[in-house]
Amino acid sequence: MTLLEVKGLKKYFPIRKGLLRKVVGHVKAVDDVSFSVKRGETLALVGESGCGKTTVSRCIMRALDPSAGEVNFSLDGQTTDLATLDGKGLKPFRRHLQMVFQDPFSSLNPRMMVGDLIGEPLLINGMSDPAERRKRVRELLDVVQLPVEYMNRFPHAFSGGQRQRIGIARALALNPSLIVADEPVSALDVSVQAQIINLLLDLQDQLGLTYLFVAHDLSVVKHVSDRVAVMYVGQLVEIASTEDLFHRPKHPYTEALLSAVPKPDPRAKTERIILQREVADAANPPSGCAFHPRCAHATDLCKQQRPALADLGNGHQVRCHHAHVLDLKGVGAPV
Numbered sequence: 001m002t003l004l005e006v007k008g009l010k011k012y013f014p015i016r017k018g019l020l021r022k023v024v025g026h027v028k029a030v031d032d033v034s035f036s037v038k039r040g041e042t043l044a045l046v047g048e049s050g051c052g053k054t055t056v057s058r059c060i061m062r063a064l065d066p067s068a069g070e071v072n073f074s075l076d077g078q079t080t081d082l083a084t085l086d087g088k089g090l091k092p093f094r095r096h097l098q099m100v101f102q103d104p105f106s107s108l109n110p111r112m113m114v115g116d117l118i119g120e121p122l123l124i125n126g127m128s129d130p131a132e133r134r135k136r137v138r139e140l141l142d143v144v145q146l147p148v149e150y151m152n153r154f155p156h157a158f159s160g161g162q163r164q165r166i167g168i169a170r171a172l173a174l175n176p177s178l179i180v181a182d183e184p185v186s187a188l189d190v191s192v193q194a195q196i197i198n199l200l201l202d203l204q205d206q207l208g209l210t211y212l213f214v215a216h217d218l219s220v221v222k223h224v225s226d227r228v229a230v231m232y233v234g235q236l237v238e239i240a241s242t243e244d245l246f247h248r249p250k251h252p253y254t255e256a257l258l259s260a261v262p263k264p265d266p267r268a269k270t271e272r273i274i275l276q277r278e279v280a281d282a283a284n285p286p287s288g289c290a291f292h293p294r295c296a297h298a299t300d301l302c303k304q305q306r307p308a309l310a311d312l313g314n315g316h317q318v319r320c321h322h323a324h325v326l327d328l329k330g331v332g333a334p335v
């Protein structure tokens with residue numbers, strides 16, 4: 001069953017210039033993105049910095065107003081387009097969608113103790129009895145495998161991994177069904193990354209959570225995601241099951257991202273594909289296929305015509321004129 005369906009999502013930021021702040025153009029941060037996430041599933045959203053992942057996340061959470069498109073969310077058998085709701089209409093939905101951030105404390109008050117930080121969403125949602133709140137905070141600390149004594153400490157006393165556990169506890173406080181995790185492990189050491197990813201996987205099993213997991217590289221999503229969506233300059237260029245995407249990529253951009261993923265067998269050397277030139281500018285995207293200036297396979301057609309997102313069957317979609325004829329390298333032997 002589909003929990004979240006994003007349809008034709010666009011977010012254009014106006015570019016203003018001069019004394020009169022006249023609009024002289026738009027950053028097309030998200031330009032017609034569609035995908036859905038089933039209940040209990042993890043969809044990874046991957047792409048280089050600046051491709052629009054955070055903007056997609058913030059539009060889903062309605063921390064930003066989409067310029068166009070639908071954000072259909074299912075709750076108790078009813079589907080509602082969150083994009084059409086105002087602040088008051090959104091209120092009953094907010095608790096069901098929660099975000100986990102790269103740095104959970106950047107937006108939080110450093111003078112609040114951990115117990116109060118985790119308890120804050122409970123208080124806002126009407127749990128006014130302090131004893132009841134403390135009980136729930138204790139449960140939440142236990143769920144994220146932190147000692148209960150941490151309740152009375154301040155966030156600066158903690159390591160990156162511990163902070164992320166506290167951020168996760170806060171996100172879980174109101175029993176959400178969807179967690180949007182925006183680069184939740186990008187700031188952590190590799191060894192700690194694995195611990196947080198394992199925690200997220202355990203929590204998904206225990207609590208039946210659904211994740212949209214945002215990352216800038218593919219190596220971290222391999223073990224978390226059921227499906228992967230790859231973004232490039234505001235658009236999806238490929239979406240497939242994790243296995244299909246890793247073994248049988250169909251977009252040259254995905255192939256390049258995969259070539260940077262460490263191999264399970266260090267002897268199995270594949271050439272790393274170094275992408276030429278900078279990632280394209282969303283305020284002034286290239287003609288045709290936005291990836292063509294960096295693509296080794298680009299033809300005149302790619303310069304002139306933007307490819308549509310085509311379905312190859314099996315839920316594998318790709319936006320490339322030449323997907324059918326290219327023989328691209330994945331990671332590991334195809335199975």
Ligand SMILES: Nc1ncnc2c1ncn2[C@@H]1O[C@H](COP(=O)(O)OP(=O)(O)O)[C@@H](O)[C@H]1O
Nearest residue numbers: 013027029048049050051052053054055056282
């Ligand atoms: N509030 C904003 N105003 C103008 N441009 C923005 C704003 N937020 C993001 N952008 C631009 O939108 C594009 C996508 O940004 P973002 O969604 O943060 O990418 P990512 O999370 O993939 O790194 C970038 O070009 C960024 O500069």
Ligand SMILES: [Mg+2]
Nearest residue numbers: 053054055182
């Ligand atoms: Mg981001």
